[in-house]
Amino acid sequence: MSYLNIDAQALNTYDAIVIGSGISGGWAAKELTGKGLRTLVLERGRDVRHITDYPTTNTQPWEFEHRGQLTSAVRDANPIISKCYAFYEGTEQFFVKDAEHPYIQEKPFDWIRGYQVGGKSLMWARQTQRWSDFDFEGPARDGFAVDWPIRYADLAPWYSYVERFAGISGNKDGLATLPDGEFLPPHEWNCVESHFQKQIASRYKDRHVIMGRAAHITQPKQIHYDQGRAQCQHRTICERGCPFGGYFSSNSSTLPWAAKTGKMTLRPNSVVHSIIYDEKKGRATGVRVIDTNTKQMTEFYARVIFLNAAALNSNLVLLNSTSNRFPNGLGNDSGVLGKYAAFHNYRAGVSGEYDGNLDSTTDGRRPNSPYIPRFRNVEKQEMGFLRGYAAGFSAGRSSQTNRDGLGADLKNNLLNPTLGGWHVGSHMMGETIPKETNYVALDPTQKDPFGIPQLKISIAYDDNDEKMVKDYQEQMSEMFTAAGFTNIQVRDDKRNPGLDIHEMGGARMGKDPKTSILNKWNQVHACKNVFVTDGACMTSTSTQNPSLTYMAMSARSVDFAVKAIKKGEV
Numbered sequence: 001m002s003y004l005n006i007d008a009q010a011l012n013t014y015d016a017i018v019i020g021s022g023i024s025g026g027w028a029a030k031e032l033t034g035k036g037l038r039t040l041v042l043e044r045g046r047d048v049r050h051i052t053d054y055p056t057t058n059t060q061p062w063e064f065e066h067r068g069q070l071t072s073a074v075r076d077a078n079p080i081i082s083k084c085y086a087f088y089e090g091t092e093q094f095f096v097k098d099a100e101h102p103y104i105q106e107k108p109f110d111w112i113r114g115y116q117v118g119g120k121s122l123m124w125a126r127q128t129q130r131w132s133d134f135d136f137e138g139p140a141r142d143g144f145a146v147d148w149p150i151r152y153a154d155l156a157p158w159y160s161y162v163e164r165f166a167g168i169s170g171n172k173d174g175l176a177t178l179p180d181g182e183f184l185p186p187h188e189w190n191c192v193e194s195h196f197q198k199q200i201a202s203r204y205k206d207r208h209v210i211m212g213r214a215a216h217i218t219q220p221k222q223i224h225y226d227q228g229r230a231q232c233q234h235r236t237i238c239e240r241g242c243p244f245g246g247y248f249s250s251n252s253s254t255l256p257w258a259a260k261t262g263k264m265t266l267r268p269n270s271v272v273h274s275i276i277y278d279e280k281k282g283r284a285t286g287v288r289v290i291d292t293n294t295k296q297m298t299e300f301y302a303r304v305i306f307l308n309a310a311a312l313n314s315n316l317v318l319l320n321s322t323s324n325r326f327p328n329g330l331g332n333d334s335g336v337l338g339k340y341a342a343f344h345n346y347r348a349g350v351s352g353e354y355d356g357n358l359d360s361t362t363d364g365r366r367p368n369s370p371y372i373p374r375f376r377n378v379e380k381q382e383m384g385f386l387r388g389y390a391a392g393f394s395a396g397r398s399s400q401t402n403r404d405g406l407g408a409d410l411k412n413n414l415l416n417p418t419l420g421g422w423h424v425g426s427h428m429m430g431e432t433i434p435k436e437t438n439y440v441a442l443d444p445t446q447k448d449p450f451g452i453p454q455l456k457i458s459i460a461y462d463d464n465d466e467k468m469v470k471d472y473q474e475q476m477s478e479m480f481t482a483a484g485f486t487n488i489q490v491r492d493d494k495r496n497p498g499l500d501i502h503e504m505g506g507a508r509m510g511k512d513p514k515t516s517i518l519n520k521w522n523q524v525h526a527c528k529n530v531f532v533t534d535g536a537c538m539t540s541t542s543t544q545n546p547s548l549t550y551m552a553m554s555a556r557s558v559d560f561a562v563k564a565i566k567k568g569e570v
Contacts, residue, residue, distance in 0.1 A: 009301060014040040014265070017287055017302040019272050019317065022119025024534040024550040025308030026250030026258075027162065031558035032306070033263035040265045040300055041255075042289060044309075045115030047268040048094075048122070050251040054241030056090040064089050080110050083499055086123050086239040094123050094239070104443050106458035110498035111312065117268050118251040119310065120501070123239040126215040126247050126367070128168050128548040130159050130179045134378055135542035142377075144386050145340065145434045145540045146510040149520035152179065158552035166248040166551065167224050169368070170213035178210075178373045178544070184218045186211040187368045191357045192395035192422050197370070199483040206378070207479070209393060212371040215248035215548075227253050236365045247367070269293055271450050274321040275305060275330050275530060284330070284530050290450045304529045304561050304570055308554070311341075311535030312440055315506035316455045318517075318532075319442050331517050331524035337507060339439045341459055342541045344502040345389070345430035348469045348492050350476040352485035354395070354422040361397045361419055369394040372426075374543045376471065385467040389430035390543035391476060397422050424485055428472045431543045432497075433464055434505050459497045502546055504538035522557040529570045533557050 015037035018028045025041065032039045047053070061068055068089045075082045078098045087095050096113040103111055114120040133152045139145035156179070163182040170183040189197070189211065197209040216232040217224050224230075229245030229252055238247050245252035258264040273288040276299065286301035307314050315338050321330035329337045369392055376388030399417040403410070438460065442453035473490040480488050497503075510516025513525035522537050524530040533554040535546060564570040 012286075012299060013301040014038045015302060016040070016304045016306065017042065017300060018306045018308060019287065020119065020308035020310060020313075020534065021117050021250055021255060021266070022114075022308065022310060022534070023121045023124070023250060023547050024554045025119070025306070026121065026254035027551050027554035028306040028308055028533060028558055029258040029264055030254040031555050032562070033258040033261040035558070035562045036263065037304075037562065038263050038265075039258070040267060040302065041258075042270045042272055042287065042300075043117050043119075043266070043268045044271040044292065045117065045119075045268060047266070048116040048118050048241075048251060050245070050256060051241075051243045054243060055093065056240045057237070057243050059090060059240075081112060083110055083495070084112050084501070090237065091123060091239050094241075101448060102446075103454050104446065104456040106456055107460045108496040109457040109459050110496045111457065111503075112498065112501045113310070117255070117266065118249055121249040122241050122251060124547060125545070126238065127371075127545040128163075128166075128213050128215050129371070129373075129544040130181055131155070131542050131544055131549055132177050132179050134177055135540070135544070138387060138542070139540050142381060142386050146508065146512065146515045148539050149509055149511045154520070155549070155552045155556065158556040159548065162548070162551040162555055164221075165223060166215055166253065167217040167220070167229070168213055168548070169216050169218040171211050173208065173210045175208060175210070175373060177375075177378055181213065183213070184221075187214070187216075187218065187366050189370065190362050190395055191360045192354055192424065193370050193393065195354075195357065196393065196395065196424070196483045200479055203482050204375075204479075207372065207375045209370050209372055212368045212392070214368040216367055217246050227257060229253065232367065234365045234367055236367050238367060271452070272309065272317055273297065273450070273452055274317065275307070276301075277321065277323045277325060277330060277527065279323060279325050284527055290452075292450070295450065303565060304531070306554075306558070307530060307532045307536075308534045311503045311506060311538075312455060312457070314532055314534055314536040315341075315440050316442070316452075318507055318536075319440075320452060326526070330530065331507075331526045333526050334514050334516065336436075336515060337517055338441050339436050339506065340434035340508055341438045341440060341503065341505040342432045342434040342538070343459065343497050343504065344500040344541060344543075345432055345461070345465050345468065346427060346500045347495055348428040348430075348472050348490070349426060350473060350480060350488065350490050351423065351425045352480045352488040354424055354483075354485050356484065357422060358419075374431075383467075383471065385464045385471070386433055387431040387468075388543060389428050389468055389472050391426050391428055391472065393424070393426045395422055395424045424480065426476050428469070428476075429500075429543055429545075430465065430468045430472065431541050433462065434508070434540060435462070440506055459503075461497065502535070502541070504535040504541050504546060507532050507536040508539045509537050510539060521560045522553055523561075531557050531561055
C-alpha cells in the first residue's frame with residue numbers, strides 16, 4: 001500500500017500549481033509553462049473552450065426564447081446576480097447563480113462570480129489603464145493604508161510586456177496620472193464626445209477627456225495572429241465570448257498559449273479546499289482539491305503555488321489553510337488576513353442632453369467609450385475627502401419611431417424612424433479606502449455544498465465615499481454645463497458594494513510583515529513558495545480598472561519565482 005501511495009503522489013506532483021484560470025491565473029499559467037515548469041491549473045468551474053463553448057456568441061436576438069431577457073423565475077431565484085449589467089439570457093451560462101455558492105452578508109454585498117475555465121475574463125468590461133506613481137505613493141502620502149512595497153517603475157516594463165501580448169487599444173495622451181502604454185490604434189470619437197473633450201480642455205488645465213484604453217485588437221500584430229486571434233469586429237456582445245478572439249480573455253489567449261508548450265495540465269471541476277503546509281519543511285507542499293462531481297478530495301503537490309482564485313475566494317482559501325504553524329490562516333502572522341478589503345464606488349452618475357450637431361449621428365458600434373482620469377487630490381491633498389475618482393463618458397443619439405397609421409402608412413413610419421437629440425452620460429469610479437472594519441472571514445458553522453466554511457463578508461461605504469459622490473456629481477454637472485449640455489440630472493443608485501466587480505485586498509502587499517501578508521514580489525512573507533497575484537494582493541484600489549495591473553504583477557511575480565527556484569531560494 002505504501003508503494004501505491006508513493007506512486008499516487010508522484011502522479012499528482014508538478015513543478016507549479018496555479019489556483020484559478022481567470023485573468024491573473026491565465027497569465028501565471030502562461031509564464032510558468034513558458035519557462036519550462038510542468039504546471040497544474042486548477043479551476044473550480046466547468047471547462048469552457050475557446051469558440052466551441054460560446055453557445056450564444058452568434059445567436060440573433062429573435063433566436064433567443066425570451067428575446068435575450070431574463071424570465072421572472074430566473075430573476076426571482078437570483079436577486080443578486082440579476083443586478084449585474086452583463087447577466088441576461090445570452091450570458092446566463094457564465095455566471096454563478098445565487099444558490100450555487102452561498103455566502104453570508106453581514107453587510108449588503110453583491111458578490112458577482114464566474115466559475116468556469118477563463119473565469120470572469122470572458123465577461124469583463126475590458127478597460128485597461130496603467131497605475132501611476134500617484135497611485136502607488138498614495139497610501140504613504142495620505143496615510144490611508146500601508147505603503148505599497150513597489151512603485152510604477154517596478155511594474156512599467158511588465159505593463160509593456162502584457163500589453164503587447166494581450167492587445168490594448170488606446171492613445172498616447174502624455175498624462176502623468178495615467179501613463180501611456182504599448183497601444184494599438186484607439187477607438188474613434190463621435191462628434192459630441194469630441195466637442196466635450198475640446199470644451200473641457202479649453203476650460204480646465206487639470207482635467208482631461210481621453211479615449212478609453214481597452215483590451216480590444218483594433219489592428220492585429222503578428223503576436224495576435226500567432227495566438228489565433230483576429231481583429232475586434234465591434235459586435236458589442238463581448239460577454240457572450242468572442243469567436244474572433246478580438247478581446248483578451250484567458251480562453252482565447254494565455255491558456256491556449258500555455259497549452260501549446262505541452263507543460264500545462266488543466267483540471268476543471270476542482271474546488272480548492274486549502275493549501276497544504278509542511279511544518280517540518282517550513283513551506284507549502286501542495287493543495288487539497290474537492291472534485292465537484294464526485295465530492296472526493298485529492299491532494300496535488302508542487303514546488304511553487306500561485307493563488308489566483310479572485311480576490312475574495314483567494315482570501316477564503318488562505319483563511320481555510322490552517323495548521324499548527326498558521327492557526328488563523330496561511331501566512332497570517334500579522335492577523336490582517338481578510339481585512340482591509342476595498343472596492344470601487346460606481347454609485348453615482350450624471351446625464352444630460354445636447355441640442356448641437358443635429359446634422360450628425362453615429363454609425364455602427366463601439367466596444368469602448370471616453371474616459372476622464374482622476375483629477376482630485378493628485379498633486380496635493382486639497383479636498384475634504386481622501387483620494388479621488390475617475391469617470392466614464394459617452395454620447396449618443398436615439399431614434400424615435402412613429403407607430404401611427406395603418407397598412408402602408410404604418411409600414412412606412414416604422415421603416416423610417418426620426419432621430420431625437422443627443423443624450424450624454426457619465427458614471428463614476430471612486431477609490432474606496434481600505435479599512436480594518438471592511439473584512440471577510442470564515443463562518444464558524446455554515447458550510448458550502450463542498451463542506452468548506454462559507455465566506456462572511458462585512459464591507460460597506462463610509463463618509464469618505466459619500467463626500468466623493470457629492471463632489472463627482474457637482475463637478476460633472478459643472479463640466480456638462482460648461483460644454484453646453486442641458487437637462488442635467490444626477491443620480492445615486494445606492495448600489496451595494498460588490499456590484500462594481502472590483503473587490504480587492506484582504507491579503508495585501510506591504511513592506512512590513514507585521515501589517516501585510518505579501519512582499520513586493522507578491523510572495524507570502526511567512527511562506528515563501530506561495531504567491532498571490534490577483535485582487536487579494538492589492539494594498540489600495542486607485543481609480544483605474546485593476547485587471548491590467550493583475551496581469552503585470554502575475555508576469556513579474558512568475559519571473560521572480562522561477563529565478564528563485566533556480567537559485568534554491570523557493
